[in-house]
Amino acid sequence: MRDNKVNDLSGIPLTENHTFDPAHKGYHQQTVDNMDHQEDNSMTVADDDSSLIYKLNGIARKMPLWTKSWMLWSLILILIPGSIGFVGISMLFKLPSSPKCPEVFWPLASASVRLHCAQIAASKQTIDDLLQAIDLVKQLPENHPLRGEINRQLEQWSEDILKLADQSFQAGNLEEAIATAHKIPPDVNVSQLVDKQIEKWQSIWSKAEAIYQEAEQELRQRNWQSAFMLTSKLLRVNNEYWASTKYDELNNIIVTTREDGDKLYKAEALAKNRNLQSLLQAIKLARTVKPNSYLYQKSQELITEFAQKMLKLAQSTMQAKDADTALEIARKIPPVAELQVQVDDFIMLGEAQRSAFLGTISGLETAISQAQQIDASREIYSQAQELIARWQLEIEDISRLEKARNLASQGTINDLTSAIAEAQQIPTNNPRSQEARREVARWVDQVETIEDRPYIERAEQIAVMEDVNSLQAAIAEASQIRPGRALYFQARQKIRDWTAKVERIQDQPLLEQATALADSGNLQEAVKTAQKIAVSGRALSKQAQTAVDTWQEQINARQNWQKAQQLALAGTPESLSQAIKLANRVSSRNVLRLDVNIAIDQWSQEILNIARSQSEVDIAKAIDIAKLVPAGSSAYRDAQQEIQNWQQFMIPKSLSTPSFQPSLEATPPLTPEFSNQ
Structure with a gap:
């Protein structure tokens, strides 16, 4: 007996250590042709028949007589060979089963077996199986009878690999897709894609x-x-x-x-x-x-x-x-x-500045001590040194200012002068220089006030009488205070008041004279007299100008009233209309306004009467005349009513009939030119 196993699919004997990997070097497999296998089976059956006949002869000698019946043996001889023949024919016509691919010894495998196993592997549609399928068949000779089918399968499997790679690409794995595509052998037709x-x-x-x-x-x-x-x-x-x-x-x-x-x-x-x-x-x-x-x-x-x-x-x-x-x-x-360094520096220096802001010598000394603790490596070191120098000067300034204030507190001219001299020793570029300047200015004002106050007081005493001579003497006394002195503006105000009193005393008689002329009806002379004061710019100039304006308005009103009366004498609509316009220039404040209003109503009524008379001859002209009646006059409403009636009368009856196109808008008034046609 052989130790090799037989492949269940193809009947090819395999070794126990066989695997499907075609690259494995330890594979051992025996490839046997299917027809030779069937012949071996037939020979085995023939040997079995001879042995069976020999054994039957031995048994026949020992068997009873009834066993020697020819009919029985005939039946046996018919059945046994028939059975053996049936088994042999069945084995001859039995198709070989598919090979078990994992057990195939690839160096000796036929092209059909390789193609069959490659198709099985490719059907799994995984990248490794497709690559294994390609590897199984790509090494077959180019002149092999199955090369056409193999090439077609190689192209299909390569396309399948590309599709799987594209699936990786669509899933977001670009590198994996590229790596998969590169696994396709370069000698496959699809590799160019x-x-x-x-x-x-x-x-x-x-x-x-x-x-x-x-x-x-x-x-x-x-x-x-x-x-x-x-x-x-x-x-x-x-x-x-x-x-x-x-x-x-x-x-x-x-x-x-x-x-x-x-x-x-x-x-x-x-x-x-x-x-x-x-x-x-x-x-x-x-x-x-x-x-x-x-x-x-x-x-x-x-x-x-x-x-x-x-x-x-x-x-x-x-x-x-x-x-x-x-x-x-x-x-x-x-x-x-x-910013952290800047913030830390700001806080460090700010603590010193807070002490300096107290404005006292002790506060400044504390600030200097705090600023001196700032290390030279800090960015604010130079600023701190500048502040230290400034604060040291400020301490000196405070000492001088305190001394000056103590002197000025005595209030005498000599003490104030000494205080000013002390404060002026503080240089203009020192920290407290502005404060020193303010104090000096205040003390100078005090000195000037002490020196100039007597002038103001004497001038006020002189002006008590309020006559021209006294007032002029007071003005002369106050004028001794020079510009820029502490009491200069106060002295100037006093001088302006006293000057105005002098001007009133001097100009009042002339203004009263002009008023008397106006009261007597001599407005022209009154205006001429008051005009002298109005243009002088003196104390009564505004009052005189107001009087001149009033009197001039009365003169103009009288002239307009007279011209209006003269125009009205003509009695024509145009002259009456012009007379009304001139009369309306008379101010409502004028005493003539009452007569003007009466005349305007009278002239308006005359215009309306003329229009009514004209309506009997020419309605269009009558309307034009009636429009001259001014608004606000007593005849204005009647004039408007007449105008409306006349305009309605001028509209043709066909247009005024209610049944004719009621949807039309009201017809506008016709012009005189249309009525004449």
Whole structure:
């Protein structure tokens, strides 16, 4: 007996260690032709028949007589050979079973076996199985009878590999897809499509990545609309991964980033208020943006910007000498790497400035001591040294000012003069120079007031009589105070008052004379007299000008009234209308206005009467005359009624019939020219 196992599919004997790997070097397999196998089976059957006949003869000698019946043996001889023949024929016509591919010894395998096993492997539609199928048949000779079928299968399996690679590409695994495509043997016809397919994948992938990156950049710039438009382009990319997974991912990122953007917009709006609470709220809001957000970097930039605004606010507050508030603001500035050194320096120097703002020698000495503790390596060291020098000068200035104030407190001219001299020793570029200048100016005013007060007092005593001579003497006394002195403006006000009194005393008789002339009816002479005062610019000039205007208006009114009366004498509609216009120029404040109103009503009635008379001859002309009646006169309403009646009369009856086109609008008044036609 042989130890080899027989393949259940093909009947080919196999060794126990056989595997399906064709590259394995330890395979051992015996390939036996199916027809030889059938012949061996037939020979085995013939040997079995001879042995059986021999045994039957031996048995026949020992058997009873009844066993020697010819009929029995005939039947046996018929059945046994028939059975053997049936079994032999069945074995001859029995088809060989399919080979078991894992047990095939590939170096000796036929082309049909290789093709059959390759097809089985390829049917699994995995990359490894398709590659194994290609490897099984690609090494067969080019002149093999099955080469046509093999090439067709190789092309199909290569296309299947490309499809599987494309599935990886569509799933988002570009590198895996490229690696899979490169596994296709270069000597297969389809291999020329591999580079084109890879180039296509890379082009699609690069385009999608560019869209994605551009959308990310728009998000960082907070251009939501542009980001949404770019996102929609992913739907048109020929890749399911980018058109679905990455599209949804980017949409979710936009929604989240937009929420962060709204927070930053609100923070920026708060920071524009530039007060402490708004800046703190803005920083708190910007800190809610998470590190994985596209706007995280922007939020950090804004936090730095808001912190800088807080530092500037603290600095401006310190310049306003509100050190406590300035230091409070500085201590609330969030820790920002770019500003931390500046904030620490500001607080350190601010503590010294707070002591200096007390304005006392002890406070300045404390400030100097605190500033001297600042290390030379700090950025504010030079500023601290400048302040120390300034504060040392300020201590000297305070000492001088205190001495000067003590002198000035005595209130005498000599003491004030000494105080001024002491304060003037403070140089103009010293810290307390402005304060010293203010004190000097105040003490100088006190000295000048003491010196010039007697002039004011004497002038007031002289002016008590309020006659021209006394007032002029008072003016002369007060004029001794020179410009720029402390009491100069007070003296000038006194001089203006006394001068006005002198002018009133001098001009009042002339104004009274003009008034008397006007009362007597001599308005022309009154105007001429008062005009002298009006143009002088003296105390009574405004009063005189008012009187001149009043009298001149009366003169004009009288002239207009006279001209109107003369025009009205003509009695024509035009002359009466002109007379009314002239008469209306008389002011309502004038005494002639009552007579004017009566005359206007009379002349208006005359115009209406003329129009009524004219209506009997020419209605159009009558309407024109009636329109001359002025509004506000007693005849105005009657004139308007007559005009309406005459216009209605001029409308043809056919147009005024109610049954004729009732939807038409009222016909406008006809012109005189139409009526004449």
